[in-house]
Amino acid sequence: MKAPKWNKQMLVAPYIYISPYFILFFIFSLYPILYSIYISLTDWNGSGEKVFIGFDNYMQLFSDNDFWLSLWNSALIFLMYVPLMLFVGLILASILNSNWMVGKGFFRMALFVPNFVSVVAVSFVFILLLNTQDGLINSVLRNIGLIDNPIPWLESPWWARLSVAMMVLYRWLGYNMLLLLTGLQNISKDLYEAAYVDGATKIKSFFYITIPLVKKMLLFCTVLSTIGTFSLFTEPYILTQGGPLNSTLTPVLMLYRESFQNFNFGYASSIAVCFFVLMMVISLVQMRIFDEKE
Amino acid sequence: MRKKRVLYVLITCLLVSLLTAACSSGDKPAESQSPGESGDEKVKLVVWIWETAKDGLDLNMDAFKAKYPNIEIEFQTMKSTDLYSKYLISSSTGDAVPDIITVESTNLSQIVQIDALLDITDRVAPYKDKMSAYKWEDATKDDKVYAMPWDSGPVVMFYRNDLFAQAGLPTDPEEVAQKIQTWDDYYEAAKLVKEKTGAMMYGDSKTNSSNRMFESMMWQRGLWYFDGDGNVAVDTPEIKEIADYLIKMQNEGLVYDARANTDPWGNAIRDGQIATVVGGSWHDAIIENQYSPADKGKWSVTMMPKWSKDDKYSGANQGGANLAINKNSKHPEEAWQFIEFMLGSEESQIKMMTGAGLFPAMLVDDNASLEEPSEYFNNEPIRKVYAQSLANTYPLAYTSDFPMANKLMTDVWAEVFLNKVSSDKALKDMADELRSKTKRN
Numbered sequence A: 001m002k003a004p005k006w007n008k009q010m011l012v013a014p015y016i017y018i019s020p021y022f023i024l025f026f027i028f029s030l031y032p033i034l035y036s037i038y039i040s041l042t043d044w045n046g047s048g049e050k051v052f053i054g055f056d057n058y059m060q061l062f063s064d065n066d067f068w069l070s071l072w073n074s075a076l077i078f079l080m081y082v083p084l085m086l087f088v089g090l091i092l093a094s095i096l097n098s099n100w101m102v103g104k105g106f107f108r109m110a111l112f113v114p115n116f117v118s119v120v121a122v123s124f125v126f127i128l129l130l131n132t133q134d135g136l137i138n139s140v141l142r143n144i145g146l147i148d149n150p151i152p153w154l155e156s157p158w159w160a161r162l163s164v165a166m167m168v169l170y171r172w173l174g175y176n177m178l179l180l181l182t183g184l185q186n187i188s189k190d191l192y193e194a195a196y197v198d199g200a201t202k203i204k205s206f207f208y209i210t211i212p213l214v215k216k217m218l219l220f221c222t223v224l225s226t227i228g229t230f231s232l233f234t235e236p237y238i239l240t241q242g243g244p245l246n247s248t249l250t251p252v253l254m255l256y257r258e259s260f261q262n263f264n265f266g267y268a269s270s271i272a273v274c275f276f277v278l279m280m281v282i283s284l285v286q287m288r289i290f291d292e293k294e
Numbered sequence B: 001m002r003k004k005r006v007l008y009v010l011i012t013c014l015l016v017s018l019l020t021a022a023c024s025s026g027d028k029p030a031e032s033q034s035p036g037e038s039g040d041e042k043v044k045l046v047v048w049i050w051e052t053a054k055d056g057l058d059l060n061m062d063a064f065k066a067k068y069p070n071i072e073i074e075f076q077t078m079k080s081t082d083l084y085s086k087y088l089i090s091s092s093t094g095d096a097v098p099d100i101i102t103v104e105s106t107n108l109s110q111i112v113q114i115d116a117l118l119d120i121t122d123r124v125a126p127y128k129d130k131m132s133a134y135k136w137e138d139a140t141k142d143d144k145v146y147a148m149p150w151d152s153g154p155v156v157m158f159y160r161n162d163l164f165a166q167a168g169l170p171t172d173p174e175e176v177a178q179k180i181q182t183w184d185d186y187y188e189a190a191k192l193v194k195e196k197t198g199a200m201m202y203g204d205s206k207t208n209s210s211n212r213m214f215e216s217m218m219w220q221r222g223l224w225y226f227d228g229d230g231n232v233a234v235d236t237p238e239i240k241e242i243a244d245y246l247i248k249m250q251n252e253g254l255v256y257d258a259r260a261n262t263d264p265w266g267n268a269i270r271d272g273q274i275a276t277v278v279g280g281s282w283h284d285a286i287i288e289n290q291y292s293p294a295d296k297g298k299w300s301v302t303m304m305p306k307w308s309k310d311d312k313y314s315g316a317n318q319g320g321a322n323l324a325i326n327k328n329s330k331h332p333e334e335a336w337q338f339i340e341f342m343l344g345s346e347e348s349q350i351k352m353m354t355g356a357g358l359f360p361a362m363l364v365d366d367n368a369s370l371e372e373p374s375e376y377f378n379n380e381p382i383r384k385v386y387a388q389s390l391a392n393t394y395p396l397a398y399t400s401d402f403p404m405a406n407k408l409m410t411d412v413w414a415e416v417f418l419n420k421v422s423s424d425k426a427l428k429d430m431a432d433e434l435r436s437k438t439k440r441n
Helices: A002-039 A056-062 A065-097 A104-116 A119-130 A136-143 A157-185 A189-197 A202-213 A215-230 A234-239 A251-261 A265-293 B002-033 B051-067 B080-092 B105-113 B121-127 B134-139 B161-166 B173-179 B183-197 B212-219 B237-251 B263-270 B283-291 B332-343 B346-356 B382-391 B402-418 B423-438
Strands: B043-049 B071-077 B100-104 B155-160 B276-280 B299-303 B321-325
Touching (some): A065 A104, A065 A215, A065 A251, A065 A265, A202 A215, A251 B080, B100 B105, B155 B283, B212 B237, B276 B283, B283 B299
Parallel strands (some): B043 B071
């Protein structure tokens, strides 16, 4: 009689063990997701009654220039910093991974610190640095004679996008460098020794051994950065409030604006749903590429 | 061995913390069981507020505690914009906390529209005529009143008399008001100031304007983003006139390019690069305490210019706050007692005016403290100017879509200055967008 009971336990136990995650997932993730899908089909000011209006919010959203602009902005900001970040990150990682480097721990930490310093505090420092009239960056550039007129870092669309991109770069360079470093550490030293014996220079082995072998990690970083860029919020919110002319408006910032500033929760939810679908598609595409390489 | 010892230390720590936690949670009910000294049950009210407004209420807290010993007040401070979104969440879940919220007039109508505040129509009835009339409109929906007016921001002109003197302009407040009667006079003065001193007339951003100057100029003429029927009015000729005036000021280089009330703007004030601030009375504290404490005696205050000499109203309002009660509050009676004590009595209001620079929405024209000279502002009785401005303010409301209209207006300037779009087209586009977003005509 003992054996069947034991078997039954064996059958049930795993589900009990994993249930905490699923219970929390249902309460804090699945339910809110389904609920916001429902809200996206209504007209709701956050407090009163919800009026069911079908797909009107979506129709409005697809004809809303701001929404398309926010996606375009994210794509531009992505292009401005991600290639640079991955390239510089990889170079820094290989320097930190080499035998001759001293003080590795210090540099690793120094590069990573920007990532866990409060982003709000960093944003305010950037505002001071980038201030057109008397910011440090413009003062320095002017004093060394590189520019005559102050650069409107936060006051013209392209400079503002660049400023946001640079701030994101500053925050996430160290993080991506660490990811790449773990990738590098998995590469066998034998390969480099063999290449050395064959007479390859350091630069050649970087391009022909390092880069191909960390490709997987690079793709992983790209996926993370894609999601990160499209859901950027704090940086543009504090630096530029999405301006000028919505040039640094991101989908999440737009969602915030519609919900908590304009009290259009139905419309804001439709942004959330579209954003969710878009991110899922992009991630699936990127994971597809990721798989093929394997 | 060492590892084991560390483990023991950890376990002991854990046990001790568990024990204290257990004890403290056991203590609590015991404490609340002890009867209140007055015999009455103590009521605790939670008030959501921002720092500068709390400074005002603090001045009256001792008197309040003496009068209502059974009401305990807990202030929770946060940024005003955070306050609104947090309140929205707590009210949509039917939360009884906070009992009282502070709302700026700029956002009041928007909050009233979501039906989350307690109807206090009967309670405020005795105060209807004691407050500046314009304050009630944003607090009202369907003839029901949902908030009690607190303070106003009567718009006046602060100016640097040293820069004015250098430019050959008068410096005495009366004479300045006489010399700069209209916005055209203001423009002429701006050119003089620029030519003689190099300073700019005022500060406003081309691409990230707060629109405060523009809104004050609309307000004093009874114009607004929306007209009396609630239709979008941004593309009317009168408003275009004002926009064109401000564009002219910018294009002729008479304006310091920084958003008002930001650090770059304040630093320019400190460095004497800005000659005037046309803004709400609360700018006195910003100039005196925050940005320019060293310039005692250099600033004066007078009435703001008008559009045309014959205009009936000359003043405008900028900001100002209100107190309102949560619809779901468990203690609406006590909450109203608090609000009435703070805002309904002239004594409390005057204290907040003299001590915290909050100019009352309550009409206090006869109060002696209006005559008090301000040391920083050349011993001028500046509050008299505020009262005069308030008495001449057009009775206008911010309306519920003001926050959105304000945001869209910022982009109008950016379109004009960055993309060289004509003011006509920029205003028309903005009006159309506002119409479609607010479903107005």
